[in-house]
Amino acid sequence: MKRKITLKQIAQELDVSISTVSKALRNSAEISDDTKQKVQAFAKLYNYRPNNIALSLKNRRTNTIGIIIPEIVHHFFSNVISGVEHVANKRGYNVIIGLSNESFSKEVINMEMLANGSIDGFILSIAKETQKLQDYHHFNETMSQGMPIVMFDRVVAEINCDKVIVDDFNGAKKAVEKLIKNNCKSIALITTNDYVSVGKLRTQGYLEAFEENGITAEPKLILKIDDTLDNETQLDVLENEIEQLFKSNKSIDGVFAVNELYALLAMKVATKLGLEVPEDVQVIGFTDGVLSKHSTPRLTTVRQHAHRMGEMAAQLLIDKLESEYDTIDEEFQTVVIPTELIERESTK
Amino acid sequence: MKRKITLKQIAQELDVSISTVSKALRNSAEISDDTKQKVQAFAKLYNYRPNNIALSLKNRRTNTIGIIIPEIVHHFFSNVISGVEHVANKRGYNVIIGLSNESFSKEVINMEMLANGSIDGFILSIAKETQKLQDYHHFNETMSQGMPIVMFDRVVAEINCDKVIVDDFNGAKKAVEKLIKNNCKSIALITTNDYVSVGKLRTQGYLEAFEENGITAEPKLILKIDDTLDNETQLDVLENEIEQLFKSNKSIDGVFAVNELYALLAMKVATKLGLEVPEDVQVIGFTDGVLSKHSTPRLTTVRQHAHRMGEMAAQLLIDKLESEYDTIDEEFQTVVIPTELIERESTK
DNA sequence: TTTTAACACGAAAACGTTTTCGTGACTTCC
DNA sequence: GGAAGTCACGAAAACGTTTTCGTGTTAAAA
Numbered sequence: 001m002k003r004k005i006t007l008k009q010i011a012q013e014l015d016v017s018i019s020t021v022s023k024a025l026r027n028s029a030e031i032s033d034d035t036k037q038k039v040q041a042f043a044k045l046y047n048y049r050p051n052n053i054a055l056s057l058k059n060r061r062t063n064t065i066g067i068i069i070p071e072i073v074h075h076f077f078s079n080v081i082s083g084v085e086h087v088a089n090k091r092g093y094n095v096i097i098g099l100s101n102e103s104f105s106k107e108v109i110n111m112e113m114l115a116n117g118s119i120d121g122f123i124l125s126i127a128k129e130t131q132k133l134q135d136y137h138h139f140n141e142t143m144s145q146g147m148p149i150v151m152f153d154r155v156v157a158e159i160n161c162d163k164v165i166v167d168d169f170n171g172a173k174k175a176v177e178k179l180i181k182n183n184c185k186s187i188a189l190i191t192t193n194d195y196v197s198v199g200k201l202r203t204q205g206y207l208e209a210f211e212e213n214g215i216t217a218e219p220k221l222i223l224k225i226d227d228t229l230d231n232e233t234q235l236d237v238l239e240n241e242i243e244q245l246f247k248s249n250k251s252i253d254g255v256f257a258v259n260e261l262y263a264l265l266a267m268k269v270a271t272k273l274g275l276e277v278p279e280d281v282q283v284i285g286f287t288d289g290v291l292s293k294h295s296t297p298r299l300t301t302v303r304q305h306a307h308r309m310g311e312m313a314a315q316l317l318i319d320k321l322e323s324e325y326d327t328i329d330e331e332f333q334t335v336v337i338p339t340e341l342i343e344r345e346s347t348k
Numbered sequence: 349m350k351r352k353i354t355l356k357q358i359a360q361e362l363d364v365s366i367s368t369v370s371k372a373l374r375n376s377a378e379i380s381d382d383t384k385q386k387v388q389a390f391a392k393l394y395n396y397r398p399n400n401i402a403l404s405l406k407n408r409r410t411n412t413i414g415i416i417i418p419e420i421v422h423h424f425f426s427n428v429i430s431g432v433e434h435v436a437n438k439r440g441y442n443v444i445i446g447l448s449n450e451s452f453s454k455e456v457i458n459m460e461m462l463a464n465g466s467i468d469g470f471i472l473s474i475a476k477e478t479q480k481l482q483d484y485h486h487f488n489e490t491m492s493q494g495m496p497i498v499m500f501d502r503v504v505a506e507i508n509c510d511k512v513i514v515d516d517f518n519g520a521k522k523a524v525e526k527l528i529k530n531n532c533k534s535i536a537l538i539t540t541n542d543y544v545s546v547g548k549l550r551t552q553g554y555l556e557a558f559e560e561n562g563i564t565a566e567p568k569l570i571l572k573i574d575d576t577l578d579n580e581t582q583l584d585v586l587e588n589e590i591e592q593l594f595k596s597n598k599s600i601d602g603v604f605a606v607n608e609l610y611a612l613l614a615m616k617v618a619t620k621l622g623l624e625v626p627e628d629v630q631v632i633g634f635t636d637g638v639l640s641k642h643s644t645p646r647l648t649t650v651r652q653h654a655h656r657m658g659e660m661a662a663q664l665l666i667d668k669l670e671s672e673y674d675t676i677d678e679e680f681q682t683v684v685i686p687t688e689l690i691e692r693e694s695t696k
Numbered sequence: 697t698t699t700t701a702a703c704a705c706g707a708a709a710a711c712g713t714t715t716t717c718g719t720g721a722c723t724t725c726c
Numbered sequence: 727g728g729a730a731g732t733c734a735c736g737a738a739a740a741c742g743t744t745t746t747c748g749t750g751t752t753a754a755a756a
Contacts, residue, residue, distance in 0.1 A: 004464075006712060016735080017736045017737075018712090018713085018737095019714085019736060019737075020734085020735060020736070022715085023714090030733085031734070031735075032733080035734080050714095051711090051712050052465040052466045053401060053465045053712080053713095054405055054713040057399075057402055057713080057743095058712080058715095059713090059741080064466075072426045072430050073426045075421065078420045078426045082420050082447065085447050094444050094461065094462065095444065095445055096444040096445075097443055098442075099434075116397045116398065116400045117400040118412075118442060145352050268644055291642055294609070295642075354741095355742065355744095356742075364706085365705070370743070370745085371745090380704060398743065401741085402742035402744095403743060404711090405711045405713095405741090406711050406743050406744060406745095465712085
């Protein structure tokens with residue numbers, strides 16, 4: 001088929017030079033009105049659009065940002081993407097995605113693939129495996145090449161860059177306080193292993209709420225789920241673990257879970273064991289996703305404002321990109337997005 | 349900070365020409381072993397990587413594919429993306445995303461933004477507004493410029509291009525047949541307006557199952573939801589409509605819904621009205637998402653294999669891109685992905 | 697010793713832009 | 727009528743690659 005038309009072709013066709021065509025299209029005062037009209041009409045007729053790749057090469061800016069996330073089939077992450085895309089689009093940037101699938105090596109490969117000029121900067125949330133290995137060389141290398149990074153949600157303290165995080169600690173704390181205020185006497189925690197930074201922070205929020213209220217935390221009320229468990233296929237294992245928690249602690253009248261799936265399963269198990277939600281046991285989950293919204297009873301959750309996080313991350317990154325001439329400004333900021341407790345039917 | 353190193357800089361530093369460096373790095377036989385070693389060592393030391401943009405310009409291929417979808421916070425679409433990303437990555441392509449938010453103009457703008465050389469081809473599912481307006485000029489223009497398009501799920505018959513679709517008709521038909529076989533005598537349909545192509549096809553499947561079993565469809569059992577309704581905020585309206593359906597048709601003992609939310613709400617309403625699922629009313633939904641998997645009772649659904657659809661779409665596109673020299677092959681194919689009935693707890 | 701072949705490298709073009717600078721043809725001014 | 731200035735345009739460089747072709751040097755063959 002016919003390829004896209006270029007300046008060169010227009011120039012040939014109209015018997016002028018390439019520079020004249022370029023200037024005419026950009027409405028330069030250097031060019032006579034006659035020529036301008038002729039060129040512009042021709043360009044319009046053939047639907048001329050400047051080639052983006054050539055522009056990128058010339059300007060040494062691609063106007064594209066890369067976003068690397070652990071998974072995309074996930075309410076939180078897809079929401080972040082939509083936020084990123086929203087402001088990126090508004091400000092004339094494209095968004096290119098890479099999935100790490102929670103794997104360290106895929107994260108590294110993805111970043112290397114994009115860092116070679118394809119994008120101007122990164123927005124990313126690191127893979128669990130990376131958190132476990134604590135190998136951050138790829139971030140340092142990328143930044144040392146002058147490519148800015150904005151991390152969100154799962155961030156790493158050792159790396160100096162802009163960050164957008166959820167207030168995991170206080171979000172969890174407030175949720176647990178809510179349970180305490182609602183007269184729960186035996187509040188269980190369902191969380192992940194400690195190397196997952198957000199899981200750890202939420203756990204700390206739980207503990208802090210206890211402490212401030214003079215309650216001593218009981219280890220047996222804390223269930224740490226091994227999250228190498230595949231939530232898709234090993235759902236029954238998960239459910240079983242939670243069931244054991246309930247069975248060996250009949251006193252439980254409140255549950256705080258670090259994600260909505262755990263919270264939902266807690267409700268399910270409770271119901272199965274003949275307990276009523278929220279009468280007998282109240283449940284709050286972190287992460288406000290579709291599951292929480294449409295469960296019966298509808299789950300009280302800690303909303304993270306994922307969309308806003310994405311918007312904020314994109315804003316930070318683009319601001320940095322567009323102020324790169326005053327490169328002295330090597331001040332990095334960490335924006336904390338406050339959480340919001342959405343009270344629904346799983347609490348009194 | 350220090351920018352990425354280029355061939356030119358290596359050449360200067362080593363006092364050879366740019367061509368020599370390039371050849372040395374590509375292990376050309378033209379270059380002496382001495383020089384090769386020197387250059388390669390230097391390149392490795394400074395972590396040289398060829399600039400992708402320059403390569404794209406030279407090769408006139410970006411090795412990037414664009415995917416335009418109506419929304420990303422959506423189990424089906426995010427699953428498709430993950431499929432696309434999977435094979436794209438495996439075959440050395442990047443994926444750049446654009447969201448139309450179901451808007452015609454955003455779809456057009458997004459496509460124009462990417463069609464100017466940023467990508468080699470499109471994978472897309474068209475916006476509802478585009479379906480309603482039936483304005484497809486942007487697809488034709490894109491294709492006439494030699495840029496291939498692969499459509500998935502929501503496709504348009506008038507455009508000649510590769511397509512990947514769900515077998516909506518048969519998927520729906522089989523689901524309804526299942527209900528019939530399970531002795532449902534009064535099967536309701538909860539669907540969307542007709543201009544949504546997949547909604548229409550699923551409705552036809554429902555009708556066909558009736559016909560083949562000698563049952564006459566009753567219009568009052570068919571609820572068409574106006575999908576300009578925002579599922580997020582107007583949930584109660586939705587729920588109310590479904591409740592009315594049940595109340596004015598006490599005989600209903602089976603429900604087929606064209607998406608999982610409608611199905612879930614149907615279960616919820618039924619339960620609320622004192623009906624047991626699946627004892628009194630059996631429910632099947634199209635689209636196998638998280639809601640279905642984690643509802644109580646767990647929903648029987650028609651699985652679409654979204655991930656596989658994404659993989660297939662990417663494969664079709666890349667195959668076409670990489671065979672573009674024998675451009676005569678203007679045969680387009682439509683791949684139909686069969687559905688699968690996942691029987692869970694909402695049917696007997 | 698002369699011709700030929702192999703070897704090792706450099707110059708330059710090309711991909712599609714934008715922009716700086718130069719220049720020939722007029723016009724204006726004294 | 728010559729100097730100076732304006733106008734309208736073209737040549738060329740640059741962004742970072744790859745690749746084709748040309749060329750000088752050396753070694754082998756005649």
